[in-house]
Amino acid sequence: MSLSQSLTAALDDFGTGGPGVVSATAGPHRADLDLVQASPVGISCQGLEFITSVRDIWTADELKAWGDRITARVTYLMEPLVIVEVDTQQVEVDIRSKTPTARGDQRGYYRINLDRSGTLRMQRVAFATADRHSCVVPFQLTREVLERLTDDLVESV
DSSP states (O other): HHHHHHHHHHHHHHHHHHOEEEEEEEETTEEEEEEEESSSSEEEEEEEEEEEEESSSHHHHHHHHHHHHHHOOOOOSSOOOEEEETTTTTTTTEHHHHHHHHEEEEEEEEEEEETTTSSSEEEEEEEETTTTTTEEEOOEEEHHHHHHHHHHHHHOO
């Protein structure tokens, strides 16, 4: 069973409602969803964590190449994704939405962090232009998009 199929099965077991954490594992990959709410159509979550153990430790160059593959494959979210920083000291890569979506006095964007352990953390951030503060906010995905995203993350490794 693929990771996306395992995650779908875990969501089915979770049912509707929330909040809660749903996890699935397939081979060397694991996905954890920090759910706000789940429904038969989709999810609202605070974050998605994808962990791969295909390597013990990733180099900055390997993380950048992984980030490049992610930004090339994952083109169906609200905004296109781009690598904004490769930190060779901490061995991390930061990916963000190329152009944040404006809603009123806030700008929303996806933030993805890749680290040397092979962990990807994805969140949605809202930046208030008035007070220049940002905070993590829930983001919504249909089950179909979640399955595609999970498959694309596995394929990008």
